[in-house]
Amino acid sequence: MLLAQQGAATVSTGEAVSFWILGPLALAGALGMIFARNAVHSALFLVMTMLSLGCIYMVQQAPFLGFVQIIVYTGAIMMLFLFVLMLVGRDASDSVVEVLRGQRLWAGVLGVGLAVLITGAVARSLIDVTDQGLAGETANGGRGNVANIGQLIFSDYLFPFELTSALLITAAVGAMVLGYVNREQRGRRTQKELVEARFRGEHDRPSPLPGPGVFATANSVATPALLPDGSVAPESLSRLIESTTADKLAVERESVAGTGPAVGTRALAPGKEEAR
């Protein structure tokens, strides 16, 4: 009896082959996802896992779920993940620093324990289970799985199905509310706040920088502004453009004030200034 049941529980060779191809692919994708440093690589590994799972669903007589898996998960959800990854920045990868000491080690130990527990329980409890299968007449009624799933959703599960529509609308509205940024108000301060911030010392100086002094003789921005005492305002000068006018003005001011280098009586006074 037991042997007969186990014989009935084995699957066809084609399904076994596809399982031994797709299962390791799914496992490799999952492992690659948690071991990849780059978050984009993690997302692509997860896409591989989900594609393999979609194919496994189709092998297991769940074509509807298989296609929904591929279209919704790998097509929509993972692309959403990739979009958010690009928005957040690809370099926002993991820090190697362990905040809790030994966390990785204990996570690994607990993971192995969990795997042993679940697989052991599953393997022991399902050792002599008859595979009813969904390909037979009893499950399908000769109409195929997709039609039967549609009938189930719209008859037995009609109320939960309607609830999912409410859930989806709520999620969409919630995402819009969470993602909305009022760019008009964010980061724009009123003039009063700006003035107060300037005098509180958030900026280098309370007033704007002085503009260049444009005289009747020159209209270049290299011309310096003059302070009330006639000296050159250094902040009016560009740091990039060298101002010969400012140098000349400073020298003339020094010579008038008598603070400059003393000019000898025998020196050729104009020539010396030209030499500068």
Place this chain on the structure above:
Amino acid sequence: MTPTYYLLLSALLFTIGAVGVLVRRNAIVVFMCIELMLNAVNLSLVTFARLNGDLHGQVMGFFVMVVAAAEVVVGLAIILSIFRTRRTASVDDSNLLKY
């Protein structure tokens, strides 16, 4: 090979997802690990549907997918808004409920 192998694969995938949630610090990768766990459970639902010859398991898997899609949308929006205010996507740096 028996259909039980699918359940073993599902258990392993779930475990890998759980370990990923514990180990990874990037909020988006943690989220992807949660998706992996949901997928593993879906695989077990599909397998049970096949073992029992009953389509209710597949309908459950369908509902899990719908809820997962809604959850992803809201979760990613939360991660984005946290990133906007804190300039980080690491779960270690999010230690305040406000700001």
